[in-house]
Amino acid sequence: MDPIAVIYRYYNNASTTDTYYKVVSYILRHLREIPQLSITELAEKTYTSQATISRFVRMIGLENFRDFRQYFDEVLHSSKNSFLRMSPSTLSVVNTQPQTFLSEYTGQVIDALEDLRQTLRFEDVDELIHRVDQAENTALLGFSDSLQVAKDIQLGYLVLGKAVEVAESQVKMKEVMTRYTSRDLVIILSNYGNFFAHYQSFYQHLSTSEIPLVLITQNYNAMDMFGFVQTIFLSSRRHLAIGNYPMRVFSDYYVRRLLAIHQLG
Incomplete structure (x- = not known):
């Protein structure tokens, strides 16, 4: 599972008193800081320990803190619209011609499923x-x-x-x-x-x-x-x-x- 999905699953289900809640809450509220922080700094900011941070990193599916920082650096540098595969021009159509976009998008879905049926x-x-x-x-x-x-x-x-x-x-x-x-x-x-x-x-x-x-x-x-x-x-x-x-x-x-x-x- 994508680490950010694991984080959100934990955030959506855990109690505020659970072990990693402070870590998760801090990450989601200070996302841009994460690639710049050391493990010691993140532990201090979340009132936890380096050992807790290391266990948390493994819990979300990453091997070490270096991979953790690199992952969030990639998240920050990805396009805001990339997870929906929307180009700026497509986003503009959604904004100015929503009904046109809906018609075109559903048509593309139908076309893809027809391709699946034949393939x-x-x-x-x-x-x-x-x-x-x-x-x-x-x-x-x-x-x-x-x-x-x-x-x-x-x-x-x-x-x-x-x-x-x-x-x-x-x-x-x-x-x-x-x-x-x-x-x-x-x-x-x-x-x-x-x-x-x-x-x-x-x-x-x-x-x-x-x-x-x-x-x-x-x-x-x-x-x-x-x-x-x-x-x-x-x-x-x-x-x-x-x-x-x-x-x-x-x-x-x-x-x-x-x-x-x-x-x-």
Whole structure:
């Protein structure tokens, strides 16, 4: 899970008396300071200790305080509109012609889903289901909203009494890479390549291991496919403006097909 998502999940659920609440509250209120602070300074400002800060950093899925500062530096330098994939011109249309934007945006979503309908083959889905059935252990990897899709698939397997892992943190991902063998399976869900951009070093190590890798992506022909035992494309062209609708529909279809095969097959 994206560290900022972990932070917000904690912030939205924790009591003000919980261990990391002061740390989370300070970060969200002083975001621009974080890349400049030392671990000692952050501990002092949050009335905690360096040990508490170190544990917090690992709790949100980062390895050390250096990675923590670098992560928030990247957050601060990313575009305010990037998470919605909106250019300044698109934002202007939303502001001045909201009905026009709504019509165009829904049309783009429909177009992307029609592309998915024509591109996705049920035989590929069945092949992946078979791979997971045969694997001793299966882990799903993703970044940001792809992780929620991974959890939907994870819940589908729970209904069947099979446990699959979703590696949300760097710590968990490294554990998977260390523990998994050729008898296991790793499935990477990546809408437009963000997973590979954020976890480049991890993927390089993973791709040279003996672990079988499967890629599910909306980014047609954007990756070197030779490192994967199977690649499932969810589109024949890029639909950058509409987010992960094809991936979400895929996960819903995958779980339905999974249950149909195992309960009725």
